[in-house]
Amino acid sequence: MSVLIVGSTALDSIKTPKAENPRLLGGSASHAAIAASFFAPVNLVGVVGEDFPKRYLKLFQKHKVDLTGLQIAPGKTFHWSGEYEVNMNNRRTLATELGVFETFTPHLPAAYQTTPFVLLANIAPALQGHVLDQIRKPKFVVADTMDLWLNIALPDLLKLLKRVDGFVLNDSEARQLTKEDNVMAALKKIHRLGPKYVIIKKGEHGAILSQSNGGMFVAPAFPLHRVVDPTGAGDSFVGGMMGYLSTASGKVDDNLRKAMIYGSVVASFCCEGFGLKFTSRITRAAIDARFKELAALTRF
């Protein structure tokens, strides 16, 4: 089955202590779509400007990402630039130019409206909701978010949470949303907001899944010798997870653990290169090999 992914499609200029990389392919939907493409056909919903490099369109096409839902609008592509500190954990935004994103309204092509797996990657929660309005009988809907929406669009986000099956956020966002320092206490509070499945991402420390039926999974991250650029790792995680989920036979509940590990593996590759440079060059075989490696690293 295929996955519908909506989110930002952007150009990222990323500075680290060692290098400067202007106008990389970035954005939550771009990372998630490429990650999911290793497992399943992807329907992409987003917007870019007329300045969006053709080579990035070709990259999506090479990964069989359907671009019928990608609007090319007059104006400039959303541009984010940021800088990482030496330890690669702290980053600060240098500039955000919304461009064509300012007036973006996602519109789903007819063929997309019955996509069974839906990933509402990070984007304004009102737009995530607007995509959901156009979807008919989805099998599994997951939303991701970021601290910005907790700050400026919390009521929209809370409305959205009542409509999704799964919600993914990172540990600091979970703390901000629930005012709870303890992850388990935070998970409990987030379930009360609606989602049956809550996943808290902890970066290099892995992720935790909690199900409202009491189920729980502690997922490891793949230990990396070198982190080049963590931008998009969280998006790669949910993208890989949803990609695997959509093709695995059986119930979501039975596949979610493996799906998270696949997500974790794709996220680890993402960190090994700038933007999508590394991820876009890997293969399903490389993903499967690292999946096995991670299983061996954590078995006891």
Next chain:
Amino acid sequence: MSVLIVGSTALDSIKTPKAENPRLLGGSASHAAIAASFFAPVNLVGVVGEDFPKRYLKLFQKHKVDLTGLQIAPGKTFHWSGEYEVNMNNRRTLATELGVFETFTPHLPAAYQTTPFVLLANIAPALQGHVLDQIRKPKFVVADTMDLWLNIALPDLLKLLKRVDGFVLNDSEARQLTKEDNVMAALKKIHRLGPKYVIIKKGEHGAILSQSNGGMFVAPAFPLHRVVDPTGAGDSFVGGMMGYLSTASGKVDDNLRKAMIYGSVVASFCCEGFGLKFTSRITRAAIDARFKELAALTRF
């Protein structure tokens, strides 16, 4: 087989936002010894003052910890007092009174000198070395440490590291020692200092084992709903690990993963009460049950 444990035996006064607990049984050796006692006979080496409460001696005895090596010296027991902030991750030392520790020289009773498993729990590295001098043909020696010794006794610690099989430290200490932010890079550098086995503790995020033969294990922590007092959790981790290791049949290499998980489980119990209050009340059956639970939480 039995475990020899040397380290601090102290009285801890611990303040949290919710409670004040004066003169709890504390110290690295106390926590490690009780943790190890669920698995193996323990030989304790340490010193306390004449003010050391009889009930704490009884507690050790109840756990069949051999106290022949515990000196009772004229003067006061080492006393540490500290305060935790709301999130229980940051703590600050309010006072440290060395008492009888100031002039402590560990002396091993004859019966201790052939103990096969040796845990040099956190204490000045020169004293850890002095214990090693008195040990004959140990099977497996592990040293723990703390940031204080990196600051004031680094040459002693570096000397010690050439003499131990395993070295355990937490992530911030690993960064301090190696100037590496990346855990994998830090592990590599620490192997070069001597130890064949290096374990980096990451608190609620688990621990990572690296072996100089390339072996590696990513160990989870048991997710807790409530952390009452994390003091001694790291000591409980190594204590439980060494306790299990000393009784498991076969090679250390084949038992180390399970041993770390057992350590992780005892550490989780430690966090659920002040000082040793909770740990001292659990049973091996409760430990085994949580071991299974953790296995179920992480299987994929």
